Amino acid sequence: MAKETGRKLIAQNKKAHHDYNILDTYECGLVLTGTEVKSLRQGRASLVDGFAQLDGGEAWLHNVHIPEYTQGTWTNHSARRKRKLLLHREEIEKLIHKTQESGHTLVPLQLYFKDGRAKVELALAKGKKEYDKRQTLREKQDRRESDRVISAVRRRQRS
Numbered sequence: 001m002a003k004e005t006g007r008k009l010i011a012q013n014k015k016a017h018h019d020y021n022i023l024d025t026y027e028c029g030l031v032l033t034g035t036e037v038k039s040l041r042q043g044r045a046s047l048v049d050g051f052a053q054l055d056g057g058e059a060w061l062h063n064v065h066i067p068e069y070t071q072g073t074w075t076n077h078s079a080r081r082k083r084k085l086l087l088h089r090e091e092i093e094k095l096i097h098k099t100q101e102s103g104h105t106l107v108p109l110q111l112y113f114k115d116g117r118a119k120v121e122l123a124l125a126k127g128k129k130e131y132d133k134r135q136t137l138r139e140k141q142d143r144r145e146s147d148r149v150i151s152a153v154r155r156r157q158r159s
Helices: 015-019 034-041 089-099 130-158
Strands: 007-012 020-030 051-055 058-062 083-086 104-114 117-127
Touching: 015 020, 015 104, 015 117, 015 130, 020 089, 020 104, 034 104, 051 089, 058 089, 089 104, 089 117
Parallel strands: none
Antiparallel strands: 007 104, 020 083, 020 117, 051 058, 051 104, 058 083, 104 117
């Protein structure tokens, strides 16, 4: 059997970039049961309401939905259980200090397999206010509009 290499994306939290300013990202391993891994290999998961919490020197992932494995028996897992994150001690200490600042939180951005192992990309984030979200949207629309104008000018120059 060949070893699995590369990166296979399972789920991503697109809304996180809209709701938060991403300050820093960390790659974490996950402690999973067998049926959770099998369910993830089918490409089924949701990070929508997920968040991470530091408790007693350990990192935990909450509210990430990994549906029950369809061929699972009584050993099946519960879909929204809290899962332990695997981080280095120094990273956990650094995150504890940073999350104690007001408005900072830990949000999962992506869930993926890297060389056959389940990983989660965790972001240290600061929540955006409503006017920040509007400003970000306005900047995105302006950038899109300017790109459209530039491409139209380039098309005219070619012909």
